[in-house]
Amino acid sequence: MLPLNDTVELDLAQKVLATRAMLEIAQIDAGHVAEEIALIRAFYEADAEPAQIPFDSLLSTASQAAPLTEDSFPAAEQRDLVISSCLMVAYADGQFSPAERTAALSIASRIGMPAERFEALDGIIQDHLLSQLANLPDAASVAVVGAELAQPVG
Numbered sequence: 001m002l003p004l005n006d007t008v009e010l011d012l013a014q015k016v017l018a019t020r021a022m023l024e025i026a027q028i029d030a031g032h033v034a035e036e037i038a039l040i041r042a043f044y045e046a047d048a049e050p051a052q053i054p055f056d057s058l059l060s061t062a063s064q065a066a067p068l069t070e071d072s073f074p075a076a077e078q079r080d081l082v083i084s085s086c087l088m089v090a091y092a093d094g095q096f097s098p099a100e101r102t103a104a105l106s107i108a109s110r111i112g113m114p115a116e117r118f119e120a121l122d123g124i125i126q127d128h129l130l131s132q133l134a135n136l137p138d139a140a141s142v143a144v145v146g147a148e149l150a151q152p153v154g
Contacts, residue, residue: 008077012049017073018082019044019058020066021107025089027062028099036092043085070112079113080121087125096122 010018019040026036037059044055073079086107090100108118 008075008081010073010078010081012052014073014078015044016053016058017066017068018085019055020061020064021068021082022086022089023058023062024066024107025086025100025103028103029093029095029097036089039089039092066107068107068110070110073111079108079111080117082111083108083113083118083121084125087122091125091129 022036022040022043026033026040041055044052044058073082083104086104087096090096090104105115105118108115
């Protein structure tokens with residue numbers, strides 16, 4: 001089960017912080033930023049509020065680290081949502097690089113998520129991504145992708 005739960009609520013300030021955290025991840029590997037930005041934009045613009053800062057304004061500050069603290073997302077479900085979203089961005093280009101992993105772990109630490117929970121969410125995201133491939137007719141390709149996802153980084 002993917003931990004991106006529709007019942008988890010973020011207020012506008014939290015939504016901005018979560019978006020900025022995902023933008024941190026997207027800026028790390030320059031190769032496929034467009035795909036990652038599209039994923040982040042969809043997250044941010046879903047159920048847009050009238051007072052919401054335009055996405056392009058957030059994008060223009062993407063090179064700056066999000067000001068995250070342990071108080072940013074007080075509920076465990078909110079932290080899970082943020083880190084799961086960051087992981088999805090990291091995997092969006094098909095590869096979770098060591099630099100992306102370091103950045104995602106840093107974000108998790110800054111919001112007060114234990115490393116063990118981060119690892120559990122990474123496993124859940126990998127399982128989810130593999131399940132999306134399960135219906136492909138070419139089982140050998142699915143096996144190759146599965147092996148790549150399972151490889152330790154670093």
